Amino acid sequence: MRRDERKPNQIRDVVIERNFIKHAEGSVLITVGDTKVICTATVEEKVPPFLRGSGQGWITAEYSMLPRATPSRNQREATKGKVSGRTMEIQRLIGRALRSVVDLRGLGERTIWLDCDVIQADGGTRTASITGAFVAMADAMNLLAQKGSLEKIPLTDYLAAVSVGVVEGTPVLDLNYIEDSSAKVDMNVVMTGQGQFVEIQGTGEDTPFSPDELQSMLSLAKEGIHDLIRKQKEALGEVAGRIAPVE
């Protein structure tokens, strides 16, 4: 039993609220336990210079936290005048992960910006961002399809992300902040609806981890991703039907 009474293989309560910001082409408030992230999708009818004339689109992401998303206040990166290494790592991860399930040629020469703004943090903000941003992106693509700008939603699969770790010797799924602070290993896994890996990032800073611990964590991640993709489908409702079928 974990502190918050979850089983080792149990994710936190997840709520995905669509159309949260009226201006955006897609927007979601994703709540995972006490972690809350606003994910918006913006369609821009151009691509970065390296793709101009290529017939391909692009997906990019930005990530930020409100100063008081955390127990103590963090200085704004705008005030500091630069984006931290941690933020850059996370936004590169989110963009890369989402691109893996997008048919960029099918998207055409346009960019979808995913903005993930954490308004309250309790562990797992980067994985919640990926899971929520997928839904916002699907909504933006659906809007393009409904307006006739796209023939169909250019997604090749579903995609979600979850953290796993080893806490007090036990591999557990979807760590909250307290668990994360005391975890020996911290691993983020991004997987598709088909059960393929998109990203594995595991770190054993304080103590290295064994091949057996790795295998247990990968199994838990697979379970968690399965649950999260079910939540995404429920939230997307009839839009889910227009995304490439997933077994």
Added chain:
Amino acid sequence: MRRDERKPNQIRDVVIERNFIKHAEGSVLITVGDTKVICTATVEEKVPPFLRGSGQGWITAEYSMLPRATPSRNQREATKGKVSGRTMEIQRLIGRALRSVVDLRGLGERTIWLDCDVIQADGGTRTASITGAFVAMADAMNLLAQKGSLEKIPLTDYLAAVSVGVVEGTPVLDLNYIEDSSAKVDMNVVMTGQGQFVEIQGTGEDTPFSPDELQSMLSLAKEGIHDLIRKQKEALGEVAGRIAPVE
């Protein structure tokens, strides 16, 4: 009659939701029409260098917009590497306005940071920030008082802010984005519960305005502030009773 069917002297619907972010000492989601701002108050047990040893506290504010708070996406200031002139003006205004009703000596040598993050914008974001931040600040002060760190809430009065302008020849109260775009004059007024002025900032960029127009706008502002302070009192509930009485 205005486009959204309001009368010239009518403010938009206002909702002030307290305790919106669990980590902050005070936090509010203020909704004014379609404008939504998260205001958090953070207590820091130290003051800026120029006040050390003075026995006085400090109030400071930061303001930001999510990239997609607006109809088209704005680049993040953290990405640009600097805070814009507009943002600096606004956060200086918010801090200055709030300080005017705080007994800084009564606060003691601590700082309250007010973070105003606009998640959806439809005009009047700076005035909504001031009105909402006042409530978050009062909550943070109340918490300090309840913990025994303060004898009483060091507020000398209520404080709210509203915009006024001249749209199609008519002075109107609390402009939304469409009205603001076509206004000949744009003025922000910050007033106390006692009806004293704290800030007046009026600009007639395209066309200068007459002394008569100024007087009409000041009257409307007074009405609007009165309504907003009533909303603040309702939201604060029993905490309102612990703030210096206002007629």
Added chain:
Amino acid sequence: MRRDERKPNQIRDVVIERNFIKHAEGSVLITVGDTKVICTATVEEKVPPFLRGSGQGWITAEYSMLPRATPSRNQREATKGKVSGRTMEIQRLIGRALRSVVDLRGLGERTIWLDCDVIQADGGTRTASITGAFVAMADAMNLLAQKGSLEKIPLTDYLAAVSVGVVEGTPVLDLNYIEDSSAKVDMNVVMTGQGQFVEIQGTGEDTPFSPDELQSMLSLAKEGIHDLIRKQKEALGEVAGRIAPVE
């Protein structure tokens, strides 16, 4: 009687010296008491991107202080690597104010840059900058007209600025640094020759101010602006005759 023996409604001695810098299209050294500002006007034959092809011109301003313009030395903003919030507020104010009396269409697709560099400061540097920059701008426009690039000087009115405040309970005009430091209210007013308001920025940081005090200050400002515009006309000499008549 004030410390420097002026009456409450009396501005300081004003000297406007034209053609102060040989390279600039317009240049002025304005002296207001002990405040001295070099204002230069530069004509650039292009406009910012948002105006290209619009047929309209643009007026923009920059403001700075020499490090030792003040009693103690200020670090240069170039050395700090960024422009302060105060500087940004002031340069936005100067540009906005000057644009209000310019027929931007009449100016054609060109930009006039106004650089206001304070070489000695004793209060009222932003208002002296506006008053002086108006003259430098008129000179630059006159030069364009003389060269045949403009049919006439595209000014719709005169423009000047002055500060007002409440010092030791008395509303006074054109505060010097000592008065400004002890003022309860500090207000800057920009007005046209016709007596219309262009900007009102009043702040009662330490103590809010009453509607009556506001009215007294507005009256003083009107008197001061009247005196300053007379000084501008005297300085401009025959060029004054080519500016739209003002009663």
Added chain:
Amino acid sequence: MRRDERKPNQIRDVVIERNFIKHAEGSVLITVGDTKVICTATVEEKVPPFLRGSGQGWITAEYSMLPRATPSRNQREATKGKVSGRTMEIQRLIGRALRSVVDLRGLGERTIWLDCDVIQADGGTRTASITGAFVAMADAMNLLAQKGSLEKIPLTDYLAAVSVGVVEGTPVLDLNYIEDSSAKVDMNVVMTGQGQFVEIQGTGEDTPFSPDELQSMLSLAKEGIHDLIRKQKEALGEVAGRIAPVE
């Protein structure tokens, strides 16, 4: 057979040249195929603020490439005025990885800076940096031990890093630049002498990868790390004998 005639499980030629820079406490030129990195270790007798008084030391790393380490010239980050997201990710990775085998308490309140400067790049620069920096760090620690500042070398294990990937359908070890460019999956693995994982970072940006591919890559990585640690021991010579025994 691979383009450069290596077998899938074969690393490139590795040369580790110690004492490459005369001023540094430890310094190495590591050559892995055509990738060359200068790694220096600097001992600083203080720790970052968050560790002051803790009795613990710190290991931190910086990474950079000479502008012409690559086929086309890269602009310097100093000239751009900021460190890229890629550089930040890599230097965070190097520092984290090295810390995992250091007894920070045994190191005492001092910092070891590892500077990894790529002078020629042909794939695998971050893994070569980790493998080389380990040796430079061991040398710096040995120097401290010889001077009597440390009782013994505070290392708990050896540490090396290698890349693995799937190229043209085949899992391969230690990819050079050409292979890396065409790889479907790119994974970096950091392991200890005991065969424990310290970091796993795998990305399938273009195509997700299967659990089977993951297992094959992990096996290859284990072989590669084994070979690299043998090279480290050979290079360290008698210093190797003073590091915690590894089977």
Added chain:
Amino acid sequence: MRRDERKPNQIRDVVIERNFIKHAEGSVLITVGDTKVICTATVEEKVPPFLRGSGQGWITAEYSMLPRATPSRNQREATKGKVSGRTMEIQRLIGRALRSVVDLRGLGERTIWLDCDVIQADGGTRTASITGAFVAMADAMNLLAQKGSLEKIPLTDYLAAVSVGVVEGTPVLDLNYIEDSSAKVDMNVVMTGQGQFVEIQGTGEDTPFSPDELQSMLSLAKEGIHDLIRKQKEALGEVAGRIAPVE
């Protein structure tokens, strides 16, 4: 004969106006032909970290140009967010040159800041800055001596600077902007009252120069420095008498 009718060995008209800015401890407007520089000296009662506790003082300089000091407008370095290489070179030069004639131990643990702000440029701004800053510095030191903070003015000699070059085959002294633009060699020389060299910076970018040309330029520089130091003494009046005697 030169374009402005000067002889090859003739400097331009020089005017040194002391006490130009009322707040500064020393301040000068130096006019050399059409080049005008405001030099202020600020005394700060502390030294940079590397001199704390050393008993020595420090002299440092900053240099800037108003945007319209030149025929076309230059963007402000504060707006660009960084100081250019040219500016850094010049301010390092000015500081280094002035320090060469200061008895830093005699100055005690205080810093004198010399700010050189070019308000109008016509060649030779860096040499005019040095020549003018020397006088402002002497005035600030004299003030310290008069207040009893210093026993005597801690200057070991006079110091001035001048440019020399080869224009249309002829070595000439004190180049104005037009001459400078067409000069084959550009050299700045800083010398003491005793005729010792403090700095020689000669550049033959377009065409290298011969040893003979070098000797001719050095002779001209000596003459020019002699004239400039005479001007400094005249300007300093009775203060000149308190500076170490120079033949």
Added chain:
Amino acid sequence: MRRDERKPNQIRDVVIERNFIKHAEGSVLITVGDTKVICTATVEEKVPPFLRGSGQGWITAEYSMLPRATPSRNQREATKGKVSGRTMEIQRLIGRALRSVVDLRGLGERTIWLDCDVIQADGGTRTASITGAFVAMADAMNLLAQKGSLEKIPLTDYLAAVSVGVVEGTPVLDLNYIEDSSAKVDMNVVMTGQGQFVEIQGTGEDTPFSPDELQSMLSLAKEGIHDLIRKQKEALGEVAGRIAPVE
């Protein structure tokens, strides 16, 4: 006799190793005593904006030190977010010096970037950079000539640089770090194969220097440059034959 047993007019051992970095069009590791600099030449088929359409090419240089090139570690300029004044001075000097012997019209509209990265420093890094960069540049030009992009190597002369100074009263050639630290005068001289001056930069910060000392240093510099150019020719081998003959 000097500390390292050299005669006053003796340069340190110089080794110029060509083709040090495989990717660059020209690359050299120059070793001067214990100073080691990697110089690479990169050909870019475009010129800066101010030369577009002029038919002329451009030569530009960048300079940096590895953090541990020096006895104590220097913070990276990329980490600081800006290039120091010293670095800017040096890279401007290197570029200017090299341009003096290049027929920019003969080079055509292309840029050669010279990157000088000091990997170990023991005095004279800027002069070693110039001497080494000349060889890397010649190699890059030779490559262009061999590919038929240039008719001939567009060099008008050889070029090298050396430092001279006055140490313990004696003028000496090619100072190492220890000598440099105790030198009364520090002068860098850049000369052509024909014995013409390109740059002279001499500084007597602590003590001014006499005309006689200047002449002695210039003589030593001439000898040193002669020796260095001989080393360049030896290193260039048959490429030397294709450079304009030098007596």
